[in-house]
Amino acid sequence: MPISPENHVLISEVGPRDGLQSVPRTMATAHKLRWITALYDAGLREIEVGSFVPASYLPQMADTAEMVKHATTLPGLTVMALVPNRRGAQRALEAGVHKLSLPVSASAAHSLANVRKTREEMIEEVRAIAALRRHLAPDVGVEVGISTAFGCTLQGHVPEDEVMWLAEQCMEAGADEAGLSDTAGYANPAQVRRLFRRLRAEIGNKAGAAHMHNTRGLGLANCLAAYEEGVRTFDASLGGLGGCPYAPGASGNVVTEDLVFMFEAMGVNTGVDLPRLFAARVPLHAGLPDEPLYGMTPEAGLPKNFVRGSQHA
Amino acid sequence: MPISPENHVLISEVGPRDGLQSVPRTMATAHKLRWITALYDAGLREIEVGSFVPASYLPQMADTAEMVKHATTLPGLTVMALVPNRRGAQRALEAGVHKLSLPVSASAAHSLANVRKTREEMIEEVRAIAALRRHLAPDVGVEVGISTAFGCTLQGHVPEDEVMWLAEQCMEAGADEAGLSDTAGYANPAQVRRLFRRLRAEIGNKAGAAHMHNTRGLGLANCLAAYEEGVRTFDASLGGLGGCPYAPGASGNVVTEDLVFMFEAMGVNTGVDLPRLFAARVPLHAGLPDEPLYGMTPEAGLPKNFVRGSQHA
Numbered sequence: 001m002p003i004s005p006e007n008h009v010l011i012s013e014v015g016p017r018d019g020l021q022s023v024p025r026t027m028a029t030a031h032k033l034r035w036i037t038a039l040y041d042a043g044l045r046e047i048e049v050g051s052f053v054p055a056s057y058l059p060q061m062a063d064t065a066e067m068v069k070h071a072t073t074l075p076g077l078t079v080m081a082l083v084p085n086r087r088g089a090q091r092a093l094e095a096g097v098h099k100l101s102l103p104v105s106a107s108a109a110h111s112l113a114n115v116r117k118t119r120e121e122m123i124e125e126v127r128a129i130a131a132l133r134r135h136l137a138p139d140v141g142v143e144v145g146i147s148t149a150f151g152c153t154l155q156g157h158v159p160e161d162e163v164m165w166l167a168e169q170c171m172e173a174g175a176d177e178a179g180l181s182d183t184a185g186y187a188n189p190a191q192v193r194r195l196f197r198r199l200r201a202e203i204g205n206k207a208g209a210a211h212m213h214n215t216r217g218l219g220l221a222n223c224l225a226a227y228e229e230g231v232r233t234f235d236a237s238l239g240g241l242g243g244c245p246y247a248p249g250a251s252g253n254v255v256t257e258d259l260v261f262m263f264e265a266m267g268v269n270t271g272v273d274l275p276r277l278f279a280a281r282v283p284l285h286a287g288l289p290d291e292p293l294y295g296m297t298p299e300a301g302l303p304k305n306f307v308r309g310s311q312h313a
Numbered sequence: 314m315p316i317s318p319e320n321h322v323l324i325s326e327v328g329p330r331d332g333l334q335s336v337p338r339t340m341a342t343a344h345k346l347r348w349i350t351a352l353y354d355a356g357l358r359e360i361e362v363g364s365f366v367p368a369s370y371l372p373q374m375a376d377t378a379e380m381v382k383h384a385t386t387l388p389g390l391t392v393m394a395l396v397p398n399r400r401g402a403q404r405a406l407e408a409g410v411h412k413l414s415l416p417v418s419a420s421a422a423h424s425l426a427n428v429r430k431t432r433e434e435m436i437e438e439v440r441a442i443a444a445l446r447r448h449l450a451p452d453v454g455v456e457v458g459i460s461t462a463f464g465c466t467l468q469g470h471v472p473e474d475e476v477m478w479l480a481e482q483c484m485e486a487g488a489d490e491a492g493l494s495d496t497a498g499y500a501n502p503a504q505v506r507r508l509f510r511r512l513r514a515e516i517g518n519k520a521g522a523a524h525m526h527n528t529r530g531l532g533l534a535n536c537l538a539a540y541e542e543g544v545r546t547f548d549a550s551l552g553g554l555g556g557c558p559y560a561p562g563a564s565g566n567v568v569t570e571d572l573v574f575m576f577e578a579m580g581v582n583t584g585v586d587l588p589r590l591f592a593a594r595v596p597l598h599a600g601l602p603d604e605p606l607y608g609m610t611p612e613a614g615l616p617k618n619f620v621r622g623s624q625h626a
Contacts, residue, residue, distance in 0.1 A: 151617070152617070153616075154617075156616070156617040156618035185613065188575060189579060190579035191579075214609065215613045216609050216610045216613050216616075217568065217571035217608070217609035217610060218575050218578075220530055221534040221536075221537045223534075224502050224534045224538065228541075252609075255530065258531070261531075262531050262534060265501035265503075266502060266503035266504075268503075295530070296527065296528060296530035297529045297530060300528045300529050303497065303529075304464070305469035305470060
């Protein structure tokens with residue numbers, strides 16, 4: 001976990017990857033570029049701009065290298081891309097990303113369904129990717145996102161010991177950080193606290209982001225629980241776009257707008273400007289006019305005379 | 314706050330009052346009765362069945378006495394009704410309610426808009442109602458709900474000192490409990506923790522329910538914060554029906570289904586059976602077919618192999 005003051009969090013915007021890959025229609029490159037710029041202009045300083053997967057597999061992600069090229073021109077932005085394997089990692093490193101994100105499923109069933117590999121095979125991918133990074137671009141970060149960490153639509157319960165085993169194995173294989181993802185939207189706040197506490201006990205400050213879904217309405221409550229456990233990086237998606245296409249019935253990333261509002265209202269600094277964040281919905285909607293956008297704060301508007309961390313005595 | 318074990322909470326269903334009074338159409342009496350029975354059958358043991366206000370003012374609430382008559386036949390159910398003044402309290406006590414709920418606004422502007430009285434005048438109503446209760450039905454509870462406790466759409470910020478002053482005044486006037494209501498949907502978890510902590514410091518175990526709205530998506534996060542501060546009674550509305558008709562733009566009670574799911578998943582006992590709770594949406598929908606029902610858990614379904622308090626290691 002990157003060291004950050006108590007009252008600062010990093011919102012990692014995953015919409016351009018996790019959101020767009022869940023939408024059957026492809027957003028035109030020009031619209032994507034405008035959207036990423038708008039997210040940056042709102043103050044977001046980590047964006048997962050796409051994934052390096054075969055275009056035949058996810059045509060929505062065919063222009064990820066272009067996204068990276070553009071995003072790396074924006075000062076102070078950490079440009080992430082998801083890579084499912086070493087081939088994707090090679091392409092991502094060549095494109096110039098700052099950080100690689102690797103999905104590793106804690107659920108054996110989900111691992112096979114999502115990346116067609118066993119968990120043990122994925123650990124070897126992590127090892128190969130970490131080695132590649134060491135040779136090609138030692139400054140690039142490698143973050144593992146442990147998906148289905150809180151349960152799985154295919155196998156149901158995922159033993160916590162297996163989640164911890166996987167996190168340790170990934171660290172041992174050379175990853176820099178491991179976060180926990182509620183791919184299926186099964187997590188509850190007590191479980192979130194328990195798992196992140198264990199994760200920190202196991203891998204210390206290499207414990208990474210909380211990636212929560214809002215499938216059953218608990219997204220923000222789970223983020224709050226993770227925050228109270230010391231997590232300071234949170235994945236979210238503008239307009240709640242996306243989810244996981246391979247976990248049936250599990251849609252709904254945490255909405256960036258509502259998450260930022262929660263933290264800012266609490267007086268926790270996100271660095272994000274809420275009106276500009278709402279404005280970033282415009283290029284998203286322009287590029288995907290038929291896609292529903294979620295988010296209650298943009299709809300309701302900010303509270304009257306809202307000042308961040310206000311509502312004090 | 315009623316004494317309850319650490320892992321038990323009371324979900325107080327307010328849909329038949331707070332929900333229905335926000336809907337312009339009137340739900341037929343027979344449908345309402347079936348809905349209340351279904352809520353009871355799901356395990357809910359406190360229901361606000363209506364309000365005693367002039368029928369000319371809120372025709373949706375004209376049959377509240379009939380609701381009380383029916384609900385008081387259900388064993389173990391605490392039957393509440395909202396009363397805005399002593400005349401309403403007289404009718405409620407005659408009808409046989411177990412508990413009176415009095416809305417008292419912390420915001421001076423909202424008080425005038427909502428009940429056409431100043432806060433000081435409302436404290437006198439509380440005093441008169443508590444006296445009436447003492448004479449007519451000493452076993453009946455009197456709970457004040459301090460509305461706009463976290464901010465107000467009319468005046469914006471509501472000073473926390475005024476909220477505490479009001480709570481103390483209501484206790485001094487003879488109320489049994491005072492809870493805090495986020496009428497405008499402005500609350501954030503840090504504020505919820507701060508205010509309930511102060512409330513308990515001021516009035517001890519007379520601190521009552523958390524009544525949260527989901528207007529900006531923070532409803533469950535705020536309930537979690539209140540729970541962690543020791544609150545054990547939570548208002549919620551099936552299908553998220555309702556809000557406050559006099560706070561423009563402020564709609565959206567916390568959804569009972571999602572709240573119960575959160576607590577049950579955490580291993581906190583609500584006494585409510587989730588599939589039966591989802592089934593209670595049927596008579597609600599039958600009685601108000603055009604009204605949208607919210608709730609993500611009923612839509613997504615329960616997690617695979619869900620067991621309450623499960624997802625343990």
